[in-house]
Amino acid sequence: MTNDTRIWTDVDFDKDGKQISCLRLPFSSDRSAYGTIPIPIVCIRNGVGPTALLISGNHGDEYEGQVALSKLARQLDAGELRGRIIILPALNYPAVDAGRRVSPLDQGNLNRMFPGDANGSPTDMIAHYVSEVLLPLADIVIDLHSGGTSLLYLPCCLIRVGKTAAETARLVELMHVFGAPIGSISDGSGGGGATTLSATAQALGIPALTTELGGGASLSRAGEKLARDGVLRVLKHMGILPDAIVEPAGPTRSMRVDGRQAFTYAPVRGIFEPAVAVGDEVQAGDIAGTIHPTAGPSEPARSVHFAQSGLVACQRAPALTEPGDCLFKLVVDMPLPQVPRINLAA
Structure with missing residues (x-):
């Protein structure tokens, strides 16, 4: 380079x-x-x-x-x-x-x-x-x-x-x-x-x-x-x-994002019906939503669950999803030390 x-x-x-x-x-x-x-x-x-x-x-x-x-x-x-x-x-x-x-x-x-x-x-x-x-x-x-x-x-x-x-x-x-x-x-x-x-x-x-x-x-x-x-x-x-x-x-x-389990991914293709919204607090095991197969009721719907607890920071916008699409990201509280004031203009 x-x-x-x-x-x-x-x-x-x-x-x-x-x-x-x-x-x-x-x-x-x-x-x-x-x-x-x-x-x-x-x-x-x-x-x-x-x-x-x-x-x-x-x-x-x-x-x-x-x-x-x-x-x-x-x-x-x-x-x-x-x-x-x-x-x-x-x-x-x-x-x-x-x-x-x-x-x-x-x-x-x-x-x-x-x-x-x-x-x-x-x-x-x-x-x-x-x-x-x-x-x-x-x-x-x-x-x-x-x-x-x-x-x-x-x-x-x-x-x-x-x-x-x-x-x-x-x-x-x-x-x-x-x-x-x-x-x-x-x-x-x-x-x-x-x-x-x-x-x-x-x-x-x-x-x-x-x-x-x-x-x-x-x-x-x-x-x-x-x-x-x-x-x-x-x-x-x-x-x-x-x-x-x-x-x-x-x-x-x-x-902060607490590891890769903060992300919830679509396991199958279909229409995603979210069970929560951005800004909601969720618990591990809570239902995140349901994916409805595009083939219709001849195929079973698939429930998706959160792997950890946290605050919903983002949610997939399009309803149609593919396997691997990110459906949600969670964040958790992060305690911080007192921050000294710094004069950045100096």
């Missing part, structure tokens, strides 16, 4: 003011031999100060963050800042434009391809540019996700356990500043593991917040508002938007 990115832009990241432009992703096709795919980017800078990298559209069918960051990009002026904000509201633009989780160009799941490859597929090239060019500029990265087409999510903010106690404390403080109802803390072993944007940021020593804000291929008004308010709270906390008027954060319940 080379460090020389093939993506370029006319944005000058060291220039004061507000620049609205794009990254140019080279993509040669039958209809456009020398073509590029424009990825929207906004850089707002005012003198010396911390840099926040704000991202949405990592998965194209997750809409709350895309709308929230687009609103912020339009509203913010350089004079309000002390430092720099870099906004990419549609990072995986081919997937965003298609309304899909993965890119239609190469079937690439961007948040499973970090740190990327400059000479790889289009999705590899995007991951590489973020890893090699944008992350080194950042003092914090916020990557806004939702449940997408396949999941409905309880709004939450996610962090990974830091490499030191001080790093973890810093992340926990930022998570509470963001102010989602649920704060989920991961040891990094689940999901995309070491191939996510947050994992790459952590390897570079950059604090990273991730969210889940809604889903079901719709736009949650509450999720979009939480994205906007949470981002503004963090920017004010870090001194980047010192005079921003923000709503105070509500309480955040600190939770």
Whole structure:
């Protein structure tokens, strides 16, 4: 893998003011031999100060963050800042434009391809540019996700356990500043593991917040508002938007995924009838739902049960399921030590 990115832009990241432009992703096709795919980017800078990298559209069918960051990009002026904000509201633009989780160009799941490859597929090239060019500029990265087409999510903010106690404390403080109802803390072993944007940021020593804000291929008004308010709270906390008027954060319940049995999977194909909803508390052995075979009553219905107790953090949105589809994810309470206040603007 080379460090020389093939993506370029006319944005000058060291220039004061507000620049609205794009990254140019080279993509040669039958209809456009020398073509590029424009990825929207906004850089707002005012003198010396911390840099926040704000991202949405990592998965194209997750809409709350895309709308929230687009609103912020339009509203913010350089004079309000002390430092720099870099906004990419549609990072995986081919997937965003298609309304899909993965890119239609190469079937690439961007948040499973970090740190990327400059000479790889289009999705590899995007991951590489973020890893090699944008992350080194950042003092914090916020990557806004939702449940997408396949999941409905309880709004939450996610962090990974830091490499030191001080790093973890810093992340926990930022998570509470963001102010989602649920704060989920991961040891990094689940999901995309070491191939996510947050994992790459952590390897570079950059604090990273991730969210889940809604889903079901719709736009949650509450999720979009939480994205906007949470981002503004963090920017004010870090001194980047010192005079921003923000709503105070509500309480955040600190939770975690307790192993692989937190997930409930479909054992057979059929129409899934859930017995519980996102936000419900369940006990091990409780019925999660029933799968009704598409063949009709000639085949028996199949009950599905929870393997452990916990809070339902997400639920499958489409009723039609295949074996192996995730139906539910549970989280459990996680006691945390007192977190010291840290001045991140210093």
